[in-house]
Amino acid sequence: DTEVTQTPKHLVMGMTNKKSLKCEQHMGHRAMYWYKQKAKKPPELMFVYSYEKLSINESVPSRFSPECPNSSLLNLHLHALQPEDSALYLCASSQDSNTGELFFGEGSRLTVL
Amino acid sequence: AQSVSQHNHHVILSEAASLELGCNYSYGGTVNLFWYVQYPGQHLQLLLKYFSGDPLVKGIKGFEAEFIKSKFSFNLRKPSVQWSDTAEYFCAVKGQGAQKLVFGQGTRLTINP
Numbered sequence: 430d431t432e433v434t435q436t437p438k439h440l441v442m443g444m445t446n447k448k449s450l451k452c453e454q455h456m457g458h459r460a461m462y463w464y465k466q467k468a469k470k471p472p473e474l475m476f477v478y479s480y481e482k483l484s485i486n487e488s489v490p491s492r493f494s495p496e497c498p499n500s501s502l503l504n505l506h507l508h509a510l511q512p513e514d515s516a517l518y519l520c521a522s523s524q525d526s527n528t529g530e531l532f533f534g535e536g537s538r539l540t541v542l
Numbered sequence: 543a544q545s546v547s548q549h550n551h552h553v554i555l556s557e558a559a560s561l562e563l564g565c566n567y568s569y570g571g572t573v574n575l576f577w578y579v580q581y582p583g584q585h586l587q588l589l590l591k592y593f594s595g596d597p598l599v600k601g602i603k604g605f606e607a608e609f610i611k612s613k614f615s616f617n618l619r620k621p622s623v624q625w626s627d628t629a630e631y632f633c634a635v636k637g638q639g640a641q642k643l644v645f646g647q648g649t650r651l652t653i654n655p
Contacts, residue, residue, distance in 0.1 A: 471645035529636025529643040533586040
């Protein structure tokens with residue numbers, strides 16, 4: 430079990446759909462992350478929020494839109510995705526953005542048709 | 543810029559064999575070092591970490607790693623592997639002052655019973 434909760438676990442969407450991925454942690458962590466992971470590859474950083482402010486955007490296409498409503502929640506809004514966006518999307522948190530010690534959720538497996 | 547190199551892409555061992563997975567990094571300063579593990583169908587989790595102090599660090603499930611500063615290495619070891627150690631192993635580095643945690647490409651470990 431992990432203390433970072435992600436929903437949904439699985440999502441299938443068409444290229445014209447709008448959906449959201451959600452992430453929640455109650456460890457009091459002040460940094461939260463979105464990663465994308467393809468099979469048998471390392472996670473690729475997408476976004477970092479530090480103290481609820483976006484601190485890193487790894488040149489992610491605008492069809493991915495992150496949101497941090499409060500220090501415990503992180504959303505990833507999805508719109509007009511492409512089939513190549515199909516992947517496992519991982520949320521992680523850490524005490525702050527300096528340590529590198531991340532706590533990962535189980536991920537949301539996204540399939541874009 | 544930081545980078546991490548894991549030398550072995552796929553390692554296959556029999557139970558009770560000894561394990562050493564190589565990890566080298568490049569960064570011109572102080573680093574925090576990590577090994578993360580991803581068991582089949584499970585979330586990424588921290589196996590062990592090095593921040594400072596004793597360069598030999600012990601993690602969960604009998605794993606240990608040694609930081610050799612002169613070699614920029616942080617190799618993972620286990621004296622006797624079990625079938626349940628079958629997983630993907632990622633080395634990661636976070637340089638002090640660097641914004642991001644950088645992952646290696648991963649090593650797939652298969653343990654045959």
